[in-house]
Amino acid sequence: KITGGQRVDMFGARLEQLPHIWRRLVDAGFESGHAYGKSLRTVKSCVGSTWCRFGVQDSTTLAVALELRYRGLRAPHKFKLGVSGCARECAEARGKDVGIIATDRGWNLYVGGNGGFTPRHAELLAEDLDTETLVRTIDRFLMYYIRTADRLQRTAPWMADVEGGLDGVRAVVMDDSLGIAAELDAAMAQHVDRYEDEWKATLEDPEKLRRFASFVNAPTQPDPTLAYVTERGQRRPATAAERAAGAALGMTDEPVLVAGPTLEVRA
Numbered sequence: 001k002i003t004g005g006q007r008v009d010m011f012g013a014r015l016e017q018l019p020h021i022w023r024r025l026v027d028a029g030f031e032s033g034h035a036y037g038k039s040l041r042t043v044k045s046c047v048g049s050t051w052c053r054f055g056v057q058d059s060t061t062l063a064v065a066l067e068l069r070y071r072g073l074r075a076p077h078k079f080k081l082g083v084s085g086c087a088r089e090c091a092e093a094r095g096k097d098v099g100i101i102a103t104d105r106g107w108n109l110y111v112g113g114n115g116g117f118t119p120r121h122a123e124l125l126a127e128d129l130d131t132e133t134l135v136r137t138i139d140r141f142l143m144y145y146i147r148t149a150d151r152l153q154r155t156a157p158w159m160a161d162v163e164g165g166l167d168g169v170r171a172v173v174m175d176d177s178l179g180i181a182a183e184l185d186a187a188m189a190q191h192v193d194r195y196e197d198e199w200k201a202t203l204e205d206p207e208k209l210r211r212f213a214s215f216v217n218a219p220t221q222p223d224p225t226l227a228y229v230t231e232r233g234q235r236r237p238a239t240a241a242e243r244a245a246g247a248a249l250g251m252t253d254e255p256v257l258v259a260g261p262t263l264e265v266r267a
């Protein structure tokens with residue numbers, strides 16, 4: 001499936017198949033979209049001034065640059081960005097942790113939005129920023145959030161808790177009220193320098209690859225508890241009722257299970 005966040009979701013793969021799938025994807029130039037991590041998910045954008053008569057800035061180019069900059073950045077929770085090329089807001093940027101909306105003079109920056117259970121519009125942090133100032137401000141906002149939020153706390157509740165709220169955040173990231181701006185900048189620069197595609201790195205690490213087997217004594221053996229049926233011409237996991245009605249999957253010599261059908265992920 002092509003997701004709303006422009007990722008390609010691939011469903012139904014078994015654990016031991018993942019390295020083979022990723023080998024082909026990495027060789028074809030694909031990168032991990034980090035849908036599994038507490039990290040940047042996606043930067044949604046509209047078509048912007050390149051393709052839309054209402055556009056006042058090139059939202060697509062900015063969105064690509066931001067995604068390349070923040071990809072893989074680990075955080076207390078997932079976070080999303082959006083970039084709209086004018087005030088019509090087709091990218092729904094104000095529903096993101098960091099939302100950017102083009103103006104005639106630059107970019108307006110909004111922070112602390114999200115969808116989900118408790119939808120919240122992002123609040124205006126700064127107006128009419130040039131691109132360089134915008135990126136520096138986002139760098140500091142994200143690093144300040146990463147360093148001070150609780151585990152599993154998204155930007156909206158963090159902003160409700162953080163000292164001074166929106167004004168306090170603005171003072172820290174724009175006026176360096178705590179004297180930590182250089183430290184935040186350096187931390188983001190280090191992230192950008194050290195980024196590597198996690199799947200590419202995993203494929204080159206035999207120790208990590210050993211985790212992608214369901215059984216220690218039969219690494220190529222699929223987990224027999226997995227069962228699939230076909231719907232709309234696609235394979236999907238069988239429901240409990242479908243499994244009960246299906247053929248028995250008994251194995252006489254049960255291999256040793258070292259991991260379930262999913263890998264344990266630390267929150």
Ligand code: SF4
Binds near residue numbers: 047056
């Ligand atoms: S937000 Fe503005 S520039 Fe972007 S697609 Fe919508 S109308 Fe066009």
